Amino acid sequence: MDYRDELDAFVRYLRVNRGLSEHTVRAYDGDVADCLSMLADRGVHSLRDVGIDDLRVWMASRSRSHSRSSMARKVVSIRAFFAYLAEHGMIDADPASALKTPKIPSVLPAVLSERQARDLMDTVDRDAESDASTDAAGAVDPSGGSIDSGDGKRTVKGRSDHAVAPDHAAALDHAVALRDAAIVELLYATGIRVAELVSLDVADIDFSTHTVRVTGKGNKQRVVPFGVPAAKALAAWLEQGRPVVPHGRSGGVDSGRAGGSSADGGGIAGDAAFLGVRGARINQRVVRQVVHRSAARAGVPDISPHALRHSAATHMLDGGADLREVQEMLGHSSLQTTQRYTHVSIEQLIERYDQAFPRA
Missing domain, CATH: 1.10.150 (DNA polymerase; domain 1)
Structure with a gap:
């Protein structure tokens, strides 16, 4: 055929x-x-x-x-x-019109508690403020090993194609810690998807209004606010960490970026908000590794970047945000998708009630 x-x-x-x-x-x-x-x-x-x-x-x-x-x-x-x-008249009748979509069981999204989220943010912020020798986000201890480059490659200290001087290696380790803190803070503050985060350019971040312009599914753009902690982490990365990283082209990045023509990793990595150690636009796989490692260091349940998105939505609803406001922030085309988080909030309310109320 x-x-x-x-x-x-x-x-x-x-x-x-x-x-x-x-x-x-x-x-x-x-x-x-x-x-x-x-x-x-x-x-x-x-x-x-x-x-x-x-x-x-x-x-x-x-x-x-x-x-x-x-x-x-x-x-x-x-x-x-x-x-x-x-x-378009290419066939006489549509044979798939009666094809039924399999029913998908409704699974409530995994979320962190507000206390766990706070512990996670405090941990990445402390890592960013600590000495450059901290093994944040895959950087190794001085005895050897490798740095996760952020663009899918690993560099062995002192033994790579381009040997790194010890003082620069320490600066690079600290830059990675600053980058990772900004990544985790921004994911939680905004609830954006990991594909949306890796596609961000520096020009998409507006510090005067504390907002970020995001290109989501279907190449749709929206503006999402972020708070003071995320702003501080972003400023530290962009001002202190990012200049340490060599800037190159982004041809090797993950191909799953949201957006239009740059979805295959084209464009200049120098425009990217988040870079890997080799200077390419950071890819989704490394962002996931950053979140998993940060969760382990903070002693909270192992989570994915998408779980941070779920957590942000749930905590906003718990704090009294309107469902449609959360829908706009997350970029959901359907309110039904956002409504899943109301079920999580209700479940947590019932659990707290059972624990706290003497006649529960």
């Missing part, structure tokens, strides 16, 4: 007409190609020959090796593809 022309046209439609991010477009492309390849192997010769039973066979086959959430995404991709074909 020859389907590449139709799939290429669909991909262009997603990118140009719907303005989806490169990450999302690639997911659609891969899901549809997987389905059509399997149907071709089963003897389906034309897109016009595809029926609902063929699609259900594909679903049954893939469900054995994929989670419900993955299958739900794949079904959305297939339905969008065949709807596009039918709308």
